[in-house]
Amino acid sequence: MEPVYRTLELIAASIHGVQGTRRTYTGLENIPAEGGAVIAVNHTGFTDFMPLGLALRQRRRRARFMVKSELMDIGIMRFLVKHCRAVPVDRSAGADAYRVAVDDLRSGELVGVYPEATISRSFELKEFKTGAARMALEAGVPVIPVIVWGAHRQWTKGATRRMGRHRIPIRVDVGEPIRFDADSDVHDATAAMHEVMAEQLHRVQDDYQDAPAGADWVPARLGGSAPTPEQALGLEDADAAEKAARRAAKRAKNLEKKQGKK
Known part of the structure; x- marks a missing residue:
């Protein structure tokens, strides 16, 4: 029993109840009843x-979500990450998080991954990072493609x-498991994931x-005022800068403070 995770599930259900969201789940049978899998969303x-x-x-x-390590700087989030056994990822040095995720998969856990890494402003699929496919290949588990819309x-x-x-109506569509041969190229596997999920999203x-x-x-693409993928990329570059x-x-301010104390 995981009391913190269970509490968060109840809170999430209550929030959606108050909001009156109309959730529709399709393909739930594609989530394995047991055993490890990468949940790519x-x-x-x-x-x-x-x-x-x-x-x-x-x-x-339940899934062990891979989350930004910056969340560990916030007390309540640090508590939740620890007690829900989420996997904090330092984007500049993610080897430790990767190893934890692979070990979790091998022990029969579901690991939740956002292959795009960041929110898509265009609401279309961005380019995928290779981590999800790489973990699935190394752990010998399938990828379960999920679209939340x-x-x-x-x-x-x-x-x-x-x-x-x-x-607000919310769809959660779970696709059929994607299985890769052990000797599959990680870039080919990532491209295959992207193709499947792009069709699923559309x-x-x-x-x-x-x-x-x-x-x-x-x-x-559907007549909305969201930015095109090209426009979104420009906005993301500006955000990153x-x-x-x-x-x-x-960093400069912290260095200045340290020097001032000397």
Whole structure:
């Protein structure tokens, strides 16, 4: 029994109950009842982990999510990461996190991974990192492709926040397991994952009923006002430069303080 994880599941269910979200789960039978697997999920918003976690609960499974190591700087998040056995990832040195994730997979755990690494502002699939496929190959487990769609309407980058009772429909679609041969090239495996999940995402988007033209959460491809993938890449580059500048300023300030104490 994992009391903290269980409490978070109850909180997530309560939040969605208050918000009146209309969740639809498809393909839950593709989540293995036991044994390890990489849960590869698209990333469009800040809360898309909640409907995914609630979908896994339908199968009485839990995932060890790989999360940004920066969360460990926040006391409550450090507590939650530890007690939910999430895997913090330092993007500049992720070898330790990788080894923990592979060990978890080999011991029969589900490991949740966002192959895009960061939120897609265009709400289309970005380029994938190779980590998800690499872990699956080394641990000898399948990749379970998952598309979460609709949760980004609540809270994401560059769109209106709608965290109240808006009765937003949310789809969680679980695809068939993707299995790789042990000698598969990791880049080929990653490309295969991307192709499967892009088709899966487009199918879910096309089936989604509530997608008014011009809406800020609707992809440009479908007539929405979200940035195109090319425009989104430019915004992400600007964000990265701004974050780098803030980190540099913070380092300079800390160094100045240290020198002042001498």
